[in-house]
Amino acid sequence: QSALTQPRSVSGSPGQSVTISCTGTSSDVGGYNYVSWYQQHPGKAPKLMIYDVNKRPSGVPDRFSGSKSGNTASLTISGLQAEDEADYYCFSYAGSFTLYVFGTGTNVTVL
Amino acid sequence: QVQLQESGPGLVKPSETLSLTCTVSGASISNYYWSWIRQSPEKGLEWIGYISDSGSTNCNPSLKSRVTISVDTSKNQFSLKLSSVTAADTALYYCARGSYDILTGNYRIDLFDPWGQGILVTVSS
16 A cells, blocks of 8 residues: 655645645545544654644644545645644544555655 | 654664654543654654554555554554564654544544654664
C-alpha cells in the first residue's frame, strides 16, 4: 500500500489561507470518510487537527478545516499564523486488508 | 492527564528483535485502542498496528509477519516486538491512544491522541 500523496511544501503570508491536498485512491480516501490530519512541530509528536474529513477535536482553532472531493482530501488553514508553521500529515482508513495509511507529509512555511 | 512513555533499547542489531514498551499513566488502559506508529526520513509516518484492552490486534500488512503487539492491563502497558530487523527499521517509534469520539460514543482505533514522546531505535551492528 503506497502512502497518500501530499505536496512537499506550501507557504503563505500571515493572514492568508493555504490548502494542503492529500490524494489517494477509491480504496482509501475516496472510499471512506475516515480522513484525519495531524500537525507536527519539529521535535514534537503529531497532534490531531481534523478527523472524519471535516470534524475538529475540542481545542483546535476553527481556522483549520477539512474537506474531500473524490479521491482527494484537503486541509485548509485560514488566517495563517506563525505558530501554524509545521509539518502536516493526512491519514486514512484503507479497507479491511490495508487498514490505515499516512500521507507523505507537507511542510507549511509562514513567510 | 493521560501520558504515554515509550521505553526499550535504542540500538538493535540486524536480524534481532526490537522490543518496546509503552507505559500509560493518568488513565486506565481499559476500553481504548492503543497503536504503534513509526517515523523515519525515508518513509515518513507509518502505522504499525493496534491492540485493544482485550487483546485483539491488527497491523500493517507490510509488517504483519514480523510484528507482535501485546497488552498487560495489570501494568497498564502495551508492547511491540518487531523481529528480523534491518536498517530499514531504524526510526522514531511512537505509541499512541485511539480517542473516544464523543459525537458518536465510539472508541476509535484511528484518532491518535495523546502520543508518547517517541523513542529512537537504530538498527546497526
